[in-house]
Amino acid sequence: MAKIVVALGGNALGKSPEEQLKLVKHTAASLVGLVAAGHKVVISHGNGPQVGAINLGMNFAAENGKTAAFPFPECGAMSQGYIGYHLQQSLQNELHRQGIQKDVATVVTQVEVDPSDSAFQNPSKPVGDFYSQADAAKIQAEKGYTFKEDAGRGYRQVVPSPQPKTIVELNSINHLIEAGSLVIAGGGGGVPVVKTTTGLRGVPAVIDKDRSSALLADKIAADQLIILTAVDDVFVNYGQTNQRALRHLSAADAHRYIDDGQFAPGSMLPKIEACLDFVTSGDQRSALITSLDHLDDALAGKVGTLITATAVNATV
Numbered sequence: 001m002a003k004i005v006v007a008l009g010g011n012a013l014g015k016s017p018e019e020q021l022k023l024v025k026h027t028a029a030s031l032v033g034l035v036a037a038g039h040k041v042v043i044s045h046g047n048g049p050q051v052g053a054i055n056l057g058m059n060f061a062a063e064n065g066k067t068a069a070f071p072f073p074e075c076g077a078m079s080q081g082y083i084g085y086h087l088q089q090s091l092q093n094e095l096h097r098q099g100i101q102k103d104v105a106t107v108v109t110q111v112e113v114d115p116s117d118s119a120f121q122n123p124s125k126p127v128g129d130f131y132s133q134a135d136a137a138k139i140q141a142e143k144g145y146t147f148k149e150d151a152g153r154g155y156r157q158v159v160p161s162p163q164p165k166t167i168v169e170l171n172s173i174n175h176l177i178e179a180g181s182l183v184i185a186g187g188g189g190g191v192p193v194v195k196t197t198t199g200l201r202g203v204p205a206v207i208d209k210d211r212s213s214a215l216l217a218d219k220i221a222a223d224q225l226i227i228l229t230a231v232d233d234v235f236v237n238y239g240q241t242n243q244r245a246l247r248h249l250s251a252a253d254a255h256r257y258i259d260d261g262q263f264a265p266g267s268m269l270p271k272i273e274a275c276l277d278f279v280t281s282g283d284q285r286s287a288l289i290t291s292l293d294h295l296d297d298a299l300a301g302k303v304g305t306l307i308t309a310t311a312v313n314a315t316v
């Protein structure tokens with residue numbers, strides 16, 4: 001029996017509630033499969049597209065005098081509730097269908113960041129939808145948002161993405177795991193907060209959920225970190241005619257490919273770095289990157305990229 005953190009990608013969760021619920025229902029079957037096999041499972045998820053959509057809607061309503069302004073950290077907390085709700089419901093339905101008695105709970109999670117993190121001066125985390133270069137330039141001029149090209153897929157608004165330091169609700173998460181619950185935590189990388197003289201305060205940023213998931217996996221002493229995204233494997237020469245799937249990546253190989261610029265910053269690079277942090281900071285740990293659709297195949301070793309500290313195979 002292993003303790004596994006499964007991180008679901010925000011971009012892999014679809015663009016609408018209907019799409020998300022359909023995708024989450026499908027993934028719930030595989031996640032409950034892990035539970036049925038006796039593993040302790042903690043689920044985290046991204047929120048880039050979702051927090052961007054919520055923020056856009058709230059800004060529109062506020063600009064038109066329909067609501068008060070809702071600050072960005074509040075939008076992050078809403079995204080945790082929205083995605084957590086779909087995950088909870090789908091997991092509960094699937095557990096019920098398979099006749100498994102287990103509680104499911106989402107923990108609204110705050111993650112402490114350093115207010116002097118240089119990321120606040122260099123927005124890099126894509127949120128919301130994709131725009132053409134011309135539309136992005138127009139919105140940038142009108143609203144002052146920053147846009148950047150996202151891994152060949154178009155232009156997206158970017159916000160600061162500071163490093164996660166401490167998971168505020170870690171004790172509660174551990175209590176729930178030990179009590180046998182299936183826990184959803186660290187959604188959207190956690191709502192970023194800083195310590196002030198009067199206590200914690202939310203800051204407008206989006207923490208990379210892969211980095212937070214690696215921190216969570218380390219702090220709960222997990223055996224494996226599984227990152228589910230939109231691609232079945234990590235590739236070299238990604239998007240080119242000669243792209244090649246990497247089925248097993250040792251830390252040494254991963255560093256070589258990073259130096260070679262094989263993993264796009266803001267998308268695949270933080271996933272690889274998070275996996276490396278996790279597998280190299282404890283013994284017998286492994287990380288797996290694959291698509292939301294193919295978790296079962298990846299667990300059976302048919303697809304996916306397995307990352308280990310050394311070149312030795314290490315599976316759950």
Ligand SMILES: Nc1ncnc2c1ncn2[C@@H]1O[C@H](COP(=O)(O)OP(=O)(O)O)[C@@H](O)[C@H]1O
Pocket residue numbers: 008009010011012046048151228229230231233234235236237238262263264266267268269
């Ligand atoms: N070397 C690579 N191999 C595979 N995918 C890559 C690579 N470099 C960039 N990508 C892109 O990274 C994406 C995953 O990052 P992202 O969309 O940010 O993930 P998520 O939102 O699911 O966490 C893939 O769908 C792919 O478009």
Ligand SMILES: NC(=O)OP(=O)(O)O
Pocket residue numbers: 008009010011045046047048049188189206207208209210
């Ligand atoms: N918070 C975060 O990393 O979201 P994505 O997975 O959508 O990029």
